[in-house]
Amino acid sequence: MNWIRLDPITRKRFERFRRIRRGYYSFLILGAAIVLSIFSPYLAESRALLVWYEGHPYLPTFEYLTMETFGQAPPPAWGMEDLETEYLRLQSEWRLERDLYERELNQVGSDPAAASALESRYPNRSNFVIMPPIPWDPYQNDFWYNEILNDVQDRLSADEGAEAARLARRDGLLDLAEAIETGGIDAMISDPERSPTGDLAGLARTGAMPSLADLATVPPTAPDFRRRHYLGTDSQGRDVASRLLYGFRISVFFALFLVLIGQLIGTVIGSLQGYLGGRFDILSQRLIEVLIAVPFLYVVIIMAALFSPTFWMLLGIMALFQWIPITFFMRTEMYREKTREYCLAARSYGASHLRIIFRHLLPNCLTPLVTFTPFAVVGAIFALTGLDYLGYGLPAPTPSWGELIDQALQLENRDRPWLILAPFGALTVTLVLVVFIGESVREAFDPKRYAKYE
Amino acid sequence: MKSRGEALRDYVLRRVLLMVPTFLGITFVTFTLCQFVPGGQIDQIRMQLAGAGGGGEIGGGGGASVQLEIPEEQLARLSEYYGFDDPLPIAYATWLWDVVRLDFGESFRYSEPVLRVIADRLPVSIYYGLLTAFFTYGICIPLGILKAIKHRTNIDNFTSILIFVGYAIPGFALGAVLSNLLAVRFEIFPLGGFQSAGAEELGPLAHARDIVWHSILPLIAYLVSSFAVMTMLMKNSLIENMSADYVKTALAKGLSWRRTIFVHALRNSLIPMATSVGSLLGIFLTGSFLIERVFNIQGVGLLSFEAIQARDFPVVLGFLVISSALLMVGNLVSDLAVAFVDPRVRFE
Numbered sequence: 001m002n003w004i005r006l007d008p009i010t011r012k013r014f015e016r017f018r019r020i021r022r023g024y025y026s027f028l029i030l031g032a033a034i035v036l037s038i039f040s041p042y043l044a045e046s047r048a049l050l051v052w053y054e055g056h057p058y059l060p061t062f063e064y065l066t067m068e069t070f071g072q073a074p075p076p077a078w079g080m081e082d083l084e085t086e087y088l089r090l091q092s093e094w095r096l097e098r099d100l101y102e103r104e105l106n107q108v109g110s111d112p113a114a115a116s117a118l119e120s121r122y123p124n125r126s127n128f129v130i131m132p133p134i135p136w137d138p139y140q141n142d143f144w145y146n147e148i149l150n151d152v153q154d155r156l157s158a159d160e161g162a163e164a165a166r167l168a169r170r171d172g173l174l175d176l177a178e179a180i181e182t183g184g185i186d187a188m189i190s191d192p193e194r195s196p197t198g199d200l201a202g203l204a205r206t207g208a209m210p211s212l213a214d215l216a217t218v219p220p221t222a223p224d225f226r227r228r229h230y231l232g233t234d235s236q237g238r239d240v241a242s243r244l245l246y247g248f249r250i251s252v253f254f255a256l257f258l259v260l261i262g263q264l265i266g267t268v269i270g271s272l273q274g275y276l277g278g279r280f281d282i283l284s285q286r287l288i289e290v291l292i293a294v295p296f297l298y299v300v301i302i303m304a305a306l307f308s309p310t311f312w313m314l315l316g317i318m319a320l321f322q323w324i325p326i327t328f329f330m331r332t333e334m335y336r337e338k339t340r341e342y343c344l345a346a347r348s349y350g351a352s353h354l355r356i357i358f359r360h361l362l363p364n365c366l367t368p369l370v371t372f373t374p375f376a377v378v379g380a381i382f383a384l385t386g387l388d389y390l391g392y393g394l395p396a397p398t399p400s401w402g403e404l405i406d407q408a409l410q411l412e413n414r415d416r417p418w419l420i421l422a423p424f425g426a427l428t429v430t431l432v433l434v435v436f437i438g439e440s441v442r443e444a445f446d447p448k449r450y451a452k453y454e
Numbered sequence: 455m456k457s458r459g460e461a462l463r464d465y466v467l468r469r470v471l472l473m474v475p476t477f478l479g480i481t482f483v484t485f486t487l488c489q490f491v492p493g494g495q496i497d498q499i500r501m502q503l504a505g506a507g508g509g510g511e512i513g514g515g516g517g518a519s520v521q522l523e524i525p526e527e528q529l530a531r532l533s534e535y536y537g538f539d540d541p542l543p544i545a546y547a548t549w550l551w552d553v554v555r556l557d558f559g560e561s562f563r564y565s566e567p568v569l570r571v572i573a574d575r576l577p578v579s580i581y582y583g584l585l586t587a588f589f590t591y592g593i594c595i596p597l598g599i600l601k602a603i604k605h606r607t608n609i610d611n612f613t614s615i616l617i618f619v620g621y622a623i624p625g626f627a628l629g630a631v632l633s634n635l636l637a638v639r640f641e642i643f644p645l646g647g648f649q650s651a652g653a654e655e656l657g658p659l660a661h662a663r664d665i666v667w668h669s670i671l672p673l674i675a676y677l678v679s680s681f682a683v684m685t686m687l688m689k690n691s692l693i694e695n696m697s698a699d700y701v702k703t704a705l706a707k708g709l710s711w712r713r714t715i716f717v718h719a720l721r722n723s724l725i726p727m728a729t730s731v732g733s734l735l736g737i738f739l740t741g742s743f744l745i746e747r748v749f750n751i752q753g754v755g756l757l758s759f760e761a762i763q764a765r766d767f768p769v770v771l772g773f774l775v776i777s778s779a780l781l782m783v784g785n786l787v788s789d790l791a792v793a794f795v796d797p798r799v800r801f802e
């Protein structure tokens with residue numbers, strides 16, 4: 001581990017990098033974002049972080065809790081048992097109970113009998129659910145707008161006005177809840193002006209009821225803070241913010257793995273070319289010439305079209321090309337370094353070729369490796385996003401920025417700006433950060449001092 | 455001692471000879487790749503015949519089930535025609551002989567010779583290639599000069615941030631944003647395509663205007679990330695020359711600063727710009743299938759991408775061979791261009 005101890009020059013380079021603020025802060029921000037993204041399941045997930053139920057904590061992240069656990073009624077249309085709890089619904093149900101309890105407690109005043117009657121009517125008033133900041137997992141299809149309309153409609157049709165009002169209130173449709181409670185809803189629904197189909201769906205379509213008018217009935221839906229789709233939903237009702245986050249994690253780690261593998265192979269081959277020279281050099285140069293002459297992305301698409309690759313397969317296919325650029329730099333560096341005296345000295349002591357290359361020469365040839373790696377990461381993220389956009393990247397339904405861009409370019413989604421601005425913003429910010437880091441690293445490791453004339 | 459002309463001739467000859475094994479390698483790899491694929495050529499022909507015979511009922515509607523089977527005898531004839539019966543090396547050699555005579559076979563999709571299909575799309579790609587090259591050089595060289603002269607001033611720092619942000623933005627993603635916002639939402643620009651339907655009948659001036667109108671958004675997408683590399687190359691090369699001894703000497707002898715920089719230093723610092731001349735050949739042909747797809751520009755890039763989707767392998771192979779060959783020739787052209795502008799370069 002001796003070589004890991006930094007020599008003064010390298011230490012000075014790192015010092016210089018820290019002083020270039022644009023790059024250093026980009027590095028800190030991107031680093032923090034990558035570390036945070038590892039914890040995505042706690043940032044964007046449909047399972048609650050914590051459920052407090054009758055004095056006991058539950059951690060749904062670590063165990064499967066059915067609806068029965070918390071006395072949650074399954075959706076009317078389903079009626080199946082063993083469904084997992086819908087935590088977001090549970091949260092709004094309990095929150096509603098607490099609100100109603102507090103409101104009625106104020107009306108009751110200090111009558112102890114009435115207060116205890118209230119307490120038994122609202123048993124869940126002190127339970128609570130803590131959801132992740134984005135309460136959606138990236139694969140979940142949210143057709144809530146349909147569901148809530150259907151649920152409330154079902155209750156209304158069954159003459160359960162109180163329950164219908166409760167459902168409407170639970171989901172924040174306050175004017176609907178009031179209309180149901182005061183009985184005004186019947187007049188509205190039966191008025192063909194306001195509801196041509198004679199039900200809530202018709203009412204939503206004409207916009208006669210403000211809160212219903214906000215409800216689009218089909219995804220993609222615009223950003224909606226009340227429903228906690230901060231960046232809206234995509235064509236399949238999946239939360240865009242959640243998919244962006246997981247897409248970031250996948251793109252960044254894909255790019256890092258790819259660049260790591262590529263630079264590793266490229267460094268070894270480039271070093272051997274430079275050090276050995278001769279026949280190995282000539283033959284491998286011919287191979288490289290073949291590989292750089294074919295259009296890289298095009299061949300990856302051909303292969304992806306044939307194999308429909310998984311994450312690791314795609315990584316392997318792209319690694320076939322990723323290792324090439326760095327070989328040129330390592331090769332020339334090695335050619336230059338191997339003639340230096342310390343190399344001759346090592347050889348005269350009887351050090352093996354491999355030892356000379358990796359122990360003595362390589363640490364002195366690292367500058368191109370360090371300075372080109374950030375730009376290789378940019379290229380890798382770019383390539384993956386492009387492939388995903390073309391439909392030959394990671395298999396659906398993997399969350400991906402490229403796939404979102406593709407959705408945004410479908411004819412029916414062209415006028416839905418959140419679908420394109422979200423992935424574009426995420427992509428641009430990430431790549432700009434990496435480019436700033438790369439530029440500063442280059443500046444720190446390879447500074448050119450110039451004469452300047454005034 | 456050989457003359458410079460003789461040395462040049464020998465150098466070009468040697469480089470061209472070295473291209474031969476590389477070219478063989480490229481074609482062999484791609485040919486092998488395309489032969490062993492499911493949904494490859496023979497399946498493709500089978501599907502086509504079945505589709506034609508069954509009246510296009512592959513969707514599975516109607517009452518009568520589509521007969522996908524082709525008589526064995528006919529299949530064998532097809533295989534023979536396309537050389538699938540032969541062992542791989544012979545099939546490859548046969549195909550290569552065709553390629554050398556510029557016969558790339560016939561496109562499955564268009565039922566036309568591949569070369570014709572590609573040539574039909576070429577004008578659009580060349581149009582965008584030329585414009586991109588024109589704007590790249592036209593902006594990068596002056597900007598690089600400005601940045602070199604104003605090194606480490608506010609202008610330099612600001613334009614640096616600008617071009618690096620631009621470098622980080624993938625052109626096709628920016629194109630998607632521009633076309634969704636400016637073309638669809640605000641309806642300022644056309645949605646895509648090379649020209650409006652029926653633009654030819656408007657008269658030459660209106661026609662030209664229509665084409666220019668269609669090319670503004672794609673051009674922005676093509677250009678956004680292309681400034682950084684060349685501008686920095688120009689800047690660094692000029693700065694390097696500005697601190698060279700011959701510039702010091704010129705200044706010391708009393709030559710004006712302006713003349714020293716713009717005549718003596720600039721001429722030498724333009725040499726590295728010549729290295730990218732060869733890669734222009736590639737731009738003309740391939741463009742970017744990402745951007746062409748976003749804007750539905752029917753160029754060679756989009757053609758080659760759709761060929762993969764449609765499993766139109768003659769076009770895929772033809773595109774691969776032509777673009778690889780152009781890239782190799784482009785590299786040679788680059789090297790020669792550098793040698794042409796810089797008499798110090800030796801051929802060895």
